[in-house]
Amino acid sequence: MIHHDSEHRLWVLSGPSSSYVLHLDDADRPRVLHWGPRFTPEQAASLLLRLPPLGFRPVEDPLEGSFDLVATGGLCYGNAGLQVRFADGTRDLELVYTGQRRADRELVLTYADRHYPLAVECHYRLHGDVIERHLVLRNEGEPVTVVRADSATWVLPRLNGYRLSSVRGQWGAETRVHRTELPYGETVMTSRRGVTSHQANPWAMVDDGTAGEEHGAVYSCALAWSGSWRLTAQRLPTERVTLSAGFGHDPVTWELGTGEELVTPVCAGLYTEGGFGAASRAWHDHQLRHVLPHAGELRPVLYNSWEATGFDVSLDGQIRLAESAARMGVELFVVDDGWFGARTHDAAGLGDWYPNPRRFPDGLGPLIDRVHELGMLFGLWVEPEMVNPDSDLYRAHPDWVIHRPHRRRTEHRNQLVLDLSRPEVGDWLFRTLDELLAKNAIDFLKWDMNRPFTEAGPDERLWLGHVQTLYDVLDRLRAAHPHVRIESCSSGGGRVDLGILRRTDQVWTSDNTDALDRLDIQHGFSQLYPARVMGAWVTDSPNPYTGREIPLDFRFHVAMAGLLSIGGALTEWSQAELDRAAELVADYKRIRPLVQHGRQHRLLPPGGELSAVQYLASDGAETAVLVFRRARRFGHADPGIPLRALDPRARYRDTATGEVHHGAVLLAHGLFPELAPGDYASALIHLIRE
Ligand code: DGJ
Numbered sequence: 001m002i003h004h005d006s007e008h009r010l011w012v013l014s015g016p017s018s019s020y021v022l023h024l025d026d027a028d029r030p031r032v033l034h035w036g037p038r039f040t041p042e043q044a045a046s047l048l049l050r051l052p053p054l055g056f057r058p059v060e061d062p063l064e065g066s067f068d069l070v071a072t073g074g075l076c077y078g079n080a081g082l083q084v085r086f087a088d089g090t091r092d093l094e095l096v097y098t099g100q101r102r103a104d105r106e107l108v109l110t111y112a113d114r115h116y117p118l119a120v121e122c123h124y125r126l127h128g129d130v131i132e133r134h135l136v137l138r139n140e141g142e143p144v145t146v147v148r149a150d151s152a153t154w155v156l157p158r159l160n161g162y163r164l165s166s167v168r169g170q171w172g173a174e175t176r177v178h179r180t181e182l183p184y185g186e187t188v189m190t191s192r193r194g195v196t197s198h199q200a201n202p203w204a205m206v207d208d209g210t211a212g213e214e215h216g217a218v219y220s221c222a223l224a225w226s227g228s229w230r231l232t233a234q235r236l237p238t239e240r241v242t243l244s245a246g247f248g249h250d251p252v253t254w255e256l257g258t259g260e261e262l263v264t265p266v267c268a269g270l271y272t273e274g275g276f277g278a279a280s281r282a283w284h285d286h287q288l289r290h291v292l293p294h295a296g297e298l299r300p301v302l303y304n305s306w307e308a309t310g311f312d313v314s315l316d317g318q319i320r321l322a323e324s325a326a327r328m329g330v331e332l333f334v335v336d337d338g339w340f341g342a343r344t345h346d347a348a349g350l351g352d353w354y355p356n357p358r359r360f361p362d363g364l365g366p367l368i369d370r371v372h373e374l375g376m377l378f379g380l381w382v383e384p385e386m387v388n389p390d391s392d393l394y395r396a397h398p399d400w401v402i403h404r405p406h407r408r409r410t411e412h413r414n415q416l417v418l419d420l421s422r423p424e425v426g427d428w429l430f431r432t433l434d435e436l437l438a439k440n441a442i443d444f445l446k447w448d449m450n451r452p453f454t455e456a457g458p459d460e461r462l463w464l465g466h467v468q469t470l471y472d473v474l475d476r477l478r479a480a481h482p483h484v485r486i487e488s489c490s491s492g493g494g495r496v497d498l499g500i501l502r503r504t505d506q507v508w509t510s511d512n513t514d515a516l517d518r519l520d521i522q523h524g525f526s527q528l529y530p531a532r533v534m535g536a537w538v539t540d541s542p543n544p545y546t547g548r549e550i551p552l553d554f555r556f557h558v559a560m561a562g563l564l565s566i567g568g569a570l571t572e573w574s575q576a577e578l579d580r581a582a583e584l585v586a587d588y589k590r591i592r593p594l595v596q597h598g599r600q601h602r603l604l605p606p607g608g609e610l611s612a613v614q615y616l617a618s619d620g621a622e623t624a625v626l627v628f629r630r631a632r633r634f635g636h637a638d639p640g641i642p643l644r645a646l647d648p649r650a651r652y653r654d655t656a657t658g659e660v661h662h663g664a665v666l667l668a669h670g671l672f673p674e675l676a677p678g679d680y681a682s683a684l685i686h687l688i689r690e
Helices: 041-050 275-291 315-328 365-373 392-396 423-439 460-480 515-525 552-559 575-597 663-668
Strands: 002-005 010-014 018-024 030-037 082-085 095-102 106-113 118-127 130-139 144-149 152-156 163-168 176-181 185-191 203-207 218-223 229-235 241-247 254-256 261-263 267-272 302-304 332-335 377-382 444-447 485-488 506-508 534-538 563-566 599-604 610-616 622-629 651-654 660-662 681-689
Touching: 002 041, 002 095, 010 041, 010 106, 010 118, 018 041, 018 267, 030 041, 030 152, 030 267, 118 275, 130 144, 130 275, 144 241, 152 218, 152 267, 176 515, 203 229, 203 241, 203 275, 218 229, 218 241, 218 275, 241 267, 254 261, 254 460, 267 275, 275 599, 302 315, 315 332, 315 365, 315 575, 332 444, 365 377, 377 423, 423 460, 460 485, 515 534, 515 552, 534 552, 552 563, 552 575, 552 622, 552 681, 563 575, 575 610, 575 622, 575 681, 651 663, 660 663
Parallel strands: 302 332, 302 563, 332 377, 377 444, 444 485, 485 506, 506 534, 534 563
Antiparallel strands: 002 010, 010 018, 018 030, 082 144, 095 106, 106 118, 118 130, 130 261, 130 267, 144 254, 152 241, 163 176, 163 203, 185 229, 203 218, 218 267, 229 241, 599 610, 610 622, 622 681, 651 660, 651 681
């Protein structure tokens, strides 16, 4: 709910356990008085009486770093989330407050420049304790250059210390958790690639350096944008800390013509207590309730042919895989790259979205029919934003790719990026996919994007327009084909963010399918994103990327921590492996509602000998625990693994052994799972409350 105290120019935005208190000062600057535990309006108003003395600081504005809208100008020398250049070269913005619009969970504070006809709206929307914030800029004057328009600047209270948590990575090694003391100055996390990126992900968490998995206050924010972005964590020498995030990167600017408006994406902020675990669960809940389009659905067990066949796709080969997958209990069969145009290798065919006439002389119909006959849904890989120079599309429209005169067209994986900001390219994209979906009984698209932008220059039309068209095409396709579900992929996890998740149903987490590496990747992924979207394949051993040999059960148990999928060359698996795989798929289906819709507790992080993750049904009636031992040291006894969030008075029955445990004992002493004696031992324990 949102409370307004007009006398004191105070707004209190409260979720069930947190409040955000804003006060407009005499200069119309929105000062954040509080972001933290929930306050009543009266408690919030009392903050005005106890503002700390500002002291005598002749060379700096003592309030710098405490405003939730920071524009360039005056005595602001820190990071400014809002930066414009007026037609006459003026760069300072002097905003005056012009009013508010308020509903139960929504607030819009409006400002206008003192002289130039530019209006700025700050939009706030409450979803529980999550505050979604974005800006709208409206220009009625001469064209204005928008240099920076961060969706939100989050102001942290004074803490005893500041620690920044984020994820870093690279292709095949995404989402590695990184915690470090926040240095003084500005720490910038960014993507300049036109896509969210493998290297960084647009979220950050800050605590005072003492929070753990189960305890401590955590301040976090996440940006809903799938193109280039920048998140600046600023620590001033005065110990004021802000997190400011928005789309775009230096030096990309945006030209706002007369009568035009710019709507920024949402940046969401969240204050939680209960450590990083509670912060993650709150973000998961938020996505399940307010972001994902079909969050309530259970995602099917998927098979993907990529690692089995590469580009060697044939009707018979895919049918053989489909038959084997169906026997294993797979529910959705996805044909990956290599089914279209001249795509028999990665140097040709992208852009020609019709079935390869040699491989599929009668089109995709016979394969789709067989997959459906086998009782599975049918999914298809596409990479629609791309083109190979060796393709009919490129030969017909060489000017459709991102390029600049007098510059080379840098190829990456032998491909170029289509310039979706050109209306004719956006139209072609929608028509092509709409036709593909209309002509074929496709239930699922894996939407890939395998290379970043090059030669894009500081052309804002392109950087922003590409993502806007992508979102628009996805929205239109979903409206036209409501039964189709979509997976977001970008060479693995290069496009995972709250913006794409509003329009898709799951993501491909990483191309690296090595189960041991996956434990780290999944741990980092889970900091912000829920298991309900985390695609996880079981592939062959030795693993094609790392050469590591890992037992089938371990590989399955790791993949069960998300959306269990199979990606191996099933025709090469022994009958014993196929039979065991079918049992493990059945196990997963029993715990699937807990994994996909329950609450996740990271019991033991990967890195040590033992790691474990627990999923609890929302009504607490069932819980599932996945335990992994990577390597055994002789003479070293496995510790107990205390469970979380159980009812201490209840008893829980192990569905496999029938053994009954007291909730109080599981909470205090934990489980002692019986793991096989060697390395790469794992177990799934499923407990039901009696
Ligand atoms: C990259 C994806 O991440 C892989 O899963 C696969 O779809 C390939 N592209 C196909 O080219």
